[in-house]
Amino acid sequence: MNQIFKSVLSQSFILSLLTLAAANQSNAQNITIPIETSHQALVLQADENKNLKNIYLGKKLADPKEYDFIKSRYKQTEDYSGLLNSAYTPSGSRNLMEPAISVIHADGNMSLDLRYISHKTIRLNDNVSLLTVLLKDPVYNFEVTLYYKSYHKEDVIEQWNVIRHHEKGNVTLQKFASANLNLQAQSFWLKQFHGDWAKEMQPEESKLTHGIKTLDTKLGTRANLFMPSVFMVSLDKPATEDEGNVLYGALEWSGNFKIDFEVDFQDNLRIIAGMNNYASPYILKPGEEFTTPAFLFTLSDKGKGEASRKLQNWARNYKLLDGKGNRLTLLNNWEATYFDFNEQKLSGLLKDTKKLGVDLFLLDDGWFGNKHPRNDDHAGLGDWQENRRKLPNGITSLVKEAGADGVKFGIWIEPEMVNPKSDLYTKHPDWVIKQPDREEHYFRNQLVLDLSNPKVQDFVYGIVDSLFIKAPSLAYIKWDCNAVIYNAYSAHLKNNQSQFYIDYVHGLYKVLERIRAKYPVVPMMLCSGGGGRVDYGALKYFTEFWPSDNTDPVERIFIQWDYSYFYPAIASSNHVTDWGKQPVKFRTDVAMMGKLGFDIVVSELKENDLKFCQDAVSTYNTLKNVIWQGDQYRLVNPHEQNMASLMYVDSTKSTAVMFNYLVNYRYGESSKTPIRLKGLDPAKKYRIQEINIYPGTKSPVQSEKLFSGDFLMNIGFNPEVNTTRTSVILKITADLSKAANTL
Structure with a gap:
């Protein structure tokens, strides 16, 4: 009997060893790639078939080896495709859900299978690391490199991809997302934002149900007019300011975007975010590279406030232009004069700027155009010569006068736009975005210039460059963008019209790169009719943005509150105006929550109102660094x-x-x-x-x-x-x- 028992025990022990060895062999075939920051982790894993998967996104574990145990803890329904939690989901092969990438190969085949080849991590500095993961199709000479840039202290990760091929002919990219995240929880709650002119950042929160919820825009430019590309997802229950698990996400792209939230049949959430592929199949030649914009995200297990502080700190340190630097308080003439001004009026406003105690006078719309003078918004855009009636001595004279008064001088431009009533429109109709033979349709009485065209890029760059050549001490640019794109068509692109929406934004970025190469420190406000173009793809070129044309202080409390989830106070331009019925103290107090400015008629202020504003500017100057660089708590x-x-x-x-x-x-x-x-x-x-x-x-x-x-x-x-x-x-x-x- 003992002999039999020993035999059975021996067989059992051997079987256990074999099972353990098989498990170790299986684990050896899995390649686990943790991307860790101070508190969070995104964990990728290539399985035995070299399928790269996202096996975890959440709080960092103390022992990285335990990430290998996560997958076996979930007892969900079968993943029939093996791609449900793919790190970058291809289409046309086994995938049954929404893909991150879709292509048409040179031979017309529409399938794609991406397998893990290799990865490497580069430590860029003590705080920032860059992981690259190479994926290739085993049949076609087609590859994608995934990039993950992690910021340790700030708990922020940026993700983007580079797509390339060496097929015998062109490949058409049908979809090309930047990120493909996978989240596991009992339920998911999406907080999104919507709006219109003067009604920016209206919040909505709802529980995500099975199927796909999409946030997107197809406006071409001023893309955030109706819906910004920022969001938050709470896990298990809606997060509060100080409690709950929440993910913040944002796309660094100033054009059409698309973000899909898909709750799948395993009850997990897939987030696929990137450029909108609407009307945008992109032709990729052999050897060319297509780089997607970055998608950024941060996680917090202590609610929305902590997530905001992480993102704001990251933005000041790494993304916002001069995020740790100074900002100029200013007086703008727009609501004081609108289009009706001349040198004499402006001279008075320059003296008012000094009297108020702010740093800079900003000359707004209406200073240009001669044959088609800019006396309202129907004419002149595109003709960037000083109006000789209003400014017979030009901008240079005003800049010098401002300097003599002890203040700086800034100017408004809208260089991407054109009025049909302009010399530019007459001379270069092929520079204008409009469909041949179709009736023109206007947004704010204007059309958009074709920035996919290098000649137009040169023209737009020249507008800014010529201003600084004339007046080197010019100290500020307000860059506006008031129209969306109707009847999208580029005479320059000819037969490649499907690339237009993407090439337009690339053209804009090329112009801004040139401006910043020559004028790296000049402050620039990103305006766009309010919050129509606010994203971290643009803000790396701008020091601040204009949240809304709605400056009613009560409305601004709400608008600025919701922007603050994603953007730091130093980036928010807040002006004291005559909107609303509140006293000047209330209006000034609200504007002080960010970068303070004024848009009022100083000469018409009552004595006590003027004294209050002057004292408030002095007080603000002593506290602005706390507001701009401090941790924010709602x-x-x-x-x-x-x-x-x-x-x-x-x-x-x-x-x-x-x-x-x-x-x-x-x-x-x-x-x-x-x-x-x-x-x-x-x-x-x-x-x-x-x-x-x-x-x-x-x-x-x-x-x-x-x-x-x-x-x-x-x-x-x-x-x-x-x-x-x-x-x-x-x-x-x-x-x-x-x-x-x-x-």
Whole structure:
């Protein structure tokens, strides 16, 4: 009996060893590639058949070896294709779901199979690494290289791809996404944004159900007019400001985009994001490369606020032009004069700029055109010569006069556009985007120039270059873009019309690259009729953007709030204007939440209003670095309550600025309970002082009292906002004296 038992035991032991060896052999055939940042991980794995898959996207594990165990923990229905969680899903072979890439080979075959060949990681510096993964089709001489750029401290990953082939003829790219992510959770909640002119960044949140939800645009330029290419996805339940798992995503592309969210039959979420392939099959010649724009994402397991701070910090450090630098406060003439101005009026505004205390005067639309003078928006676009009636001495004279007054000078341009009433339209009709023999259709009485054409690129670059050649001390450019593309057709591209939408944006970027090569530090505002072109593909050339033409301060609280999920305060141009019925204090306080500017008639301000604005500019100059570079914390959501409150805290937790606004003026409405602050040091003692106090009024805030950071973050502070104090800004300063530390 013992002999039999020993025999069975021996056989069992041998069987276990064989099973373990087989498992190890299987694991040896799998190549696991973790892409880790400080807190998150995207894990790729090439299986035994060299199919590259995304096996994990979530919180980083302490032991990277345990990523190999993830797949076996899921007991879902069978993946019939073996491609459900593909890292870059091809079409036409085994795939049954939405593909990331579709092609027509030189021989007309429409199938594609991409298999893992190799990968390598390059450490670019102490914080940034770049992973490249080469995939090839085993039948066709066609390959894709996946790029993953990871920013360790900021927890941000950028993903893009390079597509190339060496087939005997041209290949047509039918779809060419930048990213193909896979997420696993019990449920998925999409927060997206939509809008129109003066109604930017309207939020909507909904649970994703099976099938495909698509965010896209087909406008050609000013692509974000109706829908921006930013979003967030919460896992299991909608994330709050400080709780929940959430992914932020954004495409770095200024043209047509498409983002698909597909909940598949295994109940997982596939996100495929990139250029919109609408009307855009792209011909790729042998040996040529097609590079997709980058898609960026970050994950947080501590809610939306942490995700925002990660993304804002990344943007300041790596993407936004001069993100750690200075910005100019300004006075714009648009709402003061519109098109009706001359040198005498502008001279007065230059003196008002100095009186107000801001850095720069910005001359807006209407300064150009002679045969077709720019006296309204029906004529002159394209004819970038100073209007001799309005400016007989030209821009150069104004720049010199501004310098003599002790301020800088900036100017508005819209170089991508043309009015039919212009010399440019008459001389170069082939430079204009319009269908032959079809009736022209206008957006804001204008058409778009064909930036796929190198001659047009030279012309647009020359507009900017000539301004600086005439006036080298020109200090600021406001770059506008007010039209979408109708009747898309390029005379330059001839028979390659399907490449137009992509080549237009590439042409724009070529122009901006040339401008930045020659003028690397000149501040430029990305305008586009409000938020029509706000993305990180464009913002690497611009220092700031114009969120909306809607400058009603109550509306701006909401618009700026929702932009702040994705963009830092230093990038947001906020102007004090005459929109809305609120007093100048309220309007100024709202504008101070980003990069401050004014668009008012200074000479018509009442004495106390002028003094308040002057004092506010001085105060802002002492605190702007905290607002621009500090960590942002959203405290009270105006979409959920009758108040808005947010704050910025510097890196040492020594200084903070807290903005508080009443957004509903119903009877008795006020800040009834204390607001819990965030981001402070619980051990430090803080003094709270109200700033931006209107002349002749007194604050109820007693600045001599000290509060611990622990108290302020757990109990809070009431700014005493009410219908007579609709806007309150608080400066919070750590008291470093020994007495404060012993209280």
